[in-house]
Amino acid sequence: MLRSTVLLFMLLALAFLIFGAVINGEVITVDDPHQLQQIEKRHAWNVEKTFIRKNTTGLYYRPLITLSFTADKMLWSADPRMMRSVNIVLHAFNAFLVFFLARFLFSGCNWCNSFSFICAILFLWHPLTTESVNWISGRTDVLAATFVYFSAVCLLYFRSQKKWSYLFLSLGLLICGLLAKETAIAFLAGIVFLLWAQDDAPRFNVKNVLNRTGVLFLFLSLVTVAAWSCFFYLRDLVLKDDSSRIALTLRVMDTDWGHTFFISMRALGFYIKKVFLPLPLNFAIFEVDPLYELLAFLVLFFLYYLFIKRSLAGGYVLTGVALISPAFPIAFNQIAWTPFAERYVYISLGFILPAFVYFVSELKLKKVVRFGFLAVLVVACGVVTYQRSVIWKTNEALWKDTVEKSPISQKAWNNYGVALQEQGRYEEAENIFSIAASKTKFGYRDKYDINMAVSMMSRHDYYNAKKKLLKVLELSSGTSNRALNVLLEVADAEAIRRDERISEIRSTLQRLANTSGKPGYYYQLGRLAKSLKQNDEARSFFEKAYEVALDSDPIKEKAEKALSSLP
Numbered sequence: 001m002l003r004s005t006v007l008l009f010m011l012l013a014l015a016f017l018i019f020g021a022v023i024n025g026e027v028i029t030v031d032d033p034h035q036l037q038q039i040e041k042r043h044a045w046n047v048e049k050t051f052i053r054k055n056t057t058g059l060y061y062r063p064l065i066t067l068s069f070t071a072d073k074m075l076w077s078a079d080p081r082m083m084r085s086v087n088i089v090l091h092a093f094n095a096f097l098v099f100f101l102a103r104f105l106f107s108g109c110n111w112c113n114s115f116s117f118i119c120a121i122l123f124l125w126h127p128l129t130t131e132s133v134n135w136i137s138g139r140t141d142v143l144a145a146t147f148v149y150f151s152a153v154c155l156l157y158f159r160s161q162k163k164w165s166y167l168f169l170s171l172g173l174l175i176c177g178l179l180a181k182e183t184a185i186a187f188l189a190g191i192v193f194l195l196w197a198q199d200d201a202p203r204f205n206v207k208n209v210l211n212r213t214g215v216l217f218l219f220l221s222l223v224t225v226a227a228w229s230c231f232f233y234l235r236d237l238v239l240k241d242d243s244s245r246i247a248l249t250l251r252v253m254d255t256d257w258g259h260t261f262f263i264s265m266r267a268l269g270f271y272i273k274k275v276f277l278p279l280p281l282n283f284a285i286f287e288v289d290p291l292y293e294l295l296a297f298l299v300l301f302f303l304y305y306l307f308i309k310r311s312l313a314g315g316y317v318l319t320g321v322a323l324i325s326p327a328f329p330i331a332f333n334q335i336a337w338t339p340f341a342e343r344y345v346y347i348s349l350g351f352i353l354p355a356f357v358y359f360v361s362e363l364k365l366k367k368v369v370r371f372g373f374l375a376v377l378v379v380a381c382g383v384v385t386y387q388r389s390v391i392w393k394t395n396e397a398l399w400k401d402t403v404e405k406s407p408i409s410q411k412a413w414n415n416y417g418v419a420l421q422e423q424g425r426y427e428e429a430e431n432i433f434s435i436a437a438s439k440t441k442f443g444y445r446d447k448y449d450i451n452m453a454v455s456m457m458s459r460h461d462y463y464n465a466k467k468k469l470l471k472v473l474e475l476s477s478g479t480s481n482r483a484l485n486v487l488l489e490v491a492d493a494e495a496i497r498r499d500e501r502i503s504e505i506r507s508t509l510q511r512l513a514n515t516s517g518k519p520g521y522y523y524q525l526g527r528l529a530k531s532l533k534q535n536d537e538a539r540s541f542f543e544k545a546y547e548v549a550l551d552s553d554p555i556k557e558k559a560e561k562a563l564s565s566l567p
Contacts, residue, residue, distance in 0.1 A: 007117075008096050011124060015092035018125055018386045022134045023084050025393035029415045030283075030337070031137040032080075039069050039078045046070075064180040065140050083136050090142045091133045094350065095124035097149035102354040104156045105312060106361070115361050118374050119354040125382040126353065127278040131343040134392040140181040141346040147177030148187050148323070149350050155194055183326035183347070190319035190351070192219050196307070197315035216307050262293055264328040269296035271324050271345050275352055278342070281388050283402045284409040285340035286333075313358045320352035337411060395419035410439040414448060417455075426455040446472050446480040453486060462494050466501065470508050478512065478520025479555065484527055502532070519549035523559055535566050542566070 027033060050063045050070075068086075069078070076082040102119035106112040123129070132138035151173035158166035170191070177184030196219070269292030303321060306314030327344035330336050360370055391397045399416035406412055417432035430452050437448035449472045456465035469490065472483040484505075491501035506528060513521035526541030542562045549556035 004096075007099065007120075008093070011095045011099075011120060012089065012092045014121065015088050015095070015124055018382055019088045019091070019130075019133050019389050021386065021389045022392045023081050023088075025084070025134075026395050027080055028135055028137075028392070028398065029395050029418055030411075032135070035069070035137050036078060036080070039073050042070050042073050045074075061182065062140060062180055064176060065143060068139065068143060080136060083139075084134070087133050087136070087139050087142055090139070090146055091129060092124065094142065094145050094149055095120045097146070097153060098123045098350045098354065100153050101149060101156070101316075101350060102357070104153075104160070105316060105354050105358050109361070111361070111367075114371075115357055116354075118371075118378060119357045121378050122353050122357065122374075122381060123349055125378060125385050126349055127281055127381060127384045127388060128274060128342045128345050128349060130281065130385055130388040130392065131283065131341065132346045134389055135343075138343055141343050144177045144181035144184045145347040145350060147173045147180060148184050148190075148347055151177060151187060152190065152194065152319070152351070155191060159195060183323070183344075186323045186326050187319070189220075189322035189325075193307070193315040193318040193322065194312075196310060197312040198310045199312065213304075213308070216304070260332075262290075263331050265293045265296035265300075266290060267292075267328050267331040267340065268299060268321070268324065269293055270340065271327065271348075272296070272299050272321075274342065274345060275349065276356075279384070280405055281342065281384075282405040283341075283398060284338045284406045284412045285342075286338060286406055286408055288331075288340055313355045316351045316355040316358075320348040320350075320355070323348040323351065338409075396423065408439065410436050410445075410448075413439060414451065417448075417451060421451070421455050421458070424458075426459045429455045444475050446476050446483060449475075450480070450482055450486055453483075453490075457486070457490055457493060460493075462490050465490050466504075470505070473509065473521075473524065474512060476520070477516070477518045478509070478522075478524045481524075481527070484524050488528075488531060502528070517548060519545040519553060519555045519559070522548065523555050523562070526559070526562060530562070530566070539563065539566055 027036065045067070047067070050066045069083075072078045072083050072086065099116050099120040102116035103112060106115045109115065132141040151170045154166045154170035154173060157163070158170060174184065174187055174191075177187065196215075266288055270288045273292065273295060299321075303318060306317055324345060327341075330341075330344070331339045333339040357374060360374060363370060391401050395415065396419040399412055399419055402409065402412040403416050413432055413436035417429045417436060420426075420432060421429040433448045433452040433455070437445075437452075440448075449468055453465040453468040453472070456462075456468065466487065469483045469487045472480050473487075476483065487505050488502075491498045491505070494501055506525065509521050509525050509528065512518075513525065522541050522545035526538045526545060529535075529538035529541060542559045545555055546559040546563065549559065
């Protein structure tokens with residue numbers, strides 16, 4: 001117990017040494033601001049509503065994450081510094097669990113504790129963990145990994161001691177992992193792989209190979225059906241309806257099975273490469289070289305060999321790869337904001353890295369060479385991870401790094417512009433927003449031009465801000481509510497010319513409405529009249545918008561709601 005306590009505190013110290021740089025950093029402008037806004041609304045635990053949400057349609061069902069963020073609100077008022085510290089502590093505890101996972105692998109080895117400690121440090125400092133640890137919203141991976149690793153430790157105790165209580169505890173912890181992040185369901189396959197392994201498996205012969213191949217297909221079929229059924233049954237039980245993005249992804253995958261297979265192989269090859277060669281690190285990965293499909297085929301053959309061999313180290317590798325597999329559907333770019341991400345590998349690292357260290361320890365080399373290689377690797381990982389954590393301290397550094405590595409990412413350019421805008425570097429920000437707007441491939445997106453106008457307004461260039469916003473209303477056919485809101489802010493900022501500006505906005509909208517007859521312009525005229533408390537005029541414009549709009553046009557429903565809200 002004393003040794004375990006010392007080990008845990010040592011891992012905590014090493015975790016804060018590398019990741020501590022980000023504690024006082026800025027709130028990252030993807031997901032984190034929305035997350036903090038939601039946390040601020042929580043004033044009680046409300047456990048029942050957290051777990052049962054039959055009145056909502058959701059993409060994610062992660063009640064334990066919700067509870068952990070509620071605890072942040074109750075304990076330290078959702079202070080971002082403390083929330084990042086919690087992530088670091090959880091990550092250190094995960095490394096502690098990886099130590100025990102590695103001990104099962106190195107049991108009987110003279111250097112069991114030394115190799116296990118190397119596994120823990122290698123996991124703790126691995127560059128692919130930075131995204132999950134430094135990003136407040138990345139806690140989903142870290143917390144899910146805690147339960148998955150704990151479940152695996154209990155499973156290995158069951159494997160060695162044959163006590164059923166360990167198996168039941170393992171399954172219970174797996175359910176907790178599933179309630180932290182849905183991808184934990186892939187550990188069902190890990191349970192099969194870890195129990196399938198034998199300490200002294202019979203040598204290969206034709207009969208063994210054929211029998212084990214049949215078992216492999218049977219296991220994969222059963223596990224896939226079980227995981228798929230469990231995932232959708234649980235969501236159907238607690239949510240009113242599933243996310244349309246999940247349904248869309250399934251339709252895309254079902255349309256062309258060949259395409260689905262090769263995209264999955266590309267993702268597999270890419271993620272396996274990232275585990276062993278993580279550079280370059282990138283927050284927004286949109287494109288992956290198709291040549292990774294070739295690597296994936298080699299990986300599949302290697303995985304097949306490991307399953308046939310039935311070694312415990314092979315079981316760890318198979319488990320790690322199984323935990324990567326939930327990232328394959330995301331590669332179709334329908335579910336998450338980026339199709340590939342380093343955080344998707346976080347949980348699998350706890351199994352693949354110990355197996356890697358085990359294979360190195362088995363090399364026919366001198367002990368000093370093996371330990372020297374692993375020591376250099378650990379130090380290199382620590383240096384890279386520390387440098388990456390420094391980049392995560394500010395939005396400017398992170399998004400500058402991101403656009404350099406993923407210049408096609410429109411969202412990254414926009415966030416880079418916002419970061420510059422928050423520093424008062426308005427003209428630089430406007431140039432960045434212009435680049436973001438140029439990345440639009442289909443249709444028109446108003447937020448980049450509006451952000452540019454906000455920047456112009458911030459440096460008191462009201463004339464060009466007004467001009468840009470009126471252009472946004474025209475390009476969006478009057479559907480941009482935010483453009484009108486910011487136009488009114490511009491009018492308020494120019495207090496001495498407010499009436500003139502509002503009159504100009506009204507006449508422009510009226511001209512566009514008369515010329516095009518599009519309902520969006522009538523709707524915005526109604527909103528403008530309502531803001532001026534001219535309710536009768538607002539009603540006439542909303543009625544006109546409702547009358548002109550097609551039944552399938554969202555403006556029709558908006559106009560109806562606006563009419564019902566008028567006194």
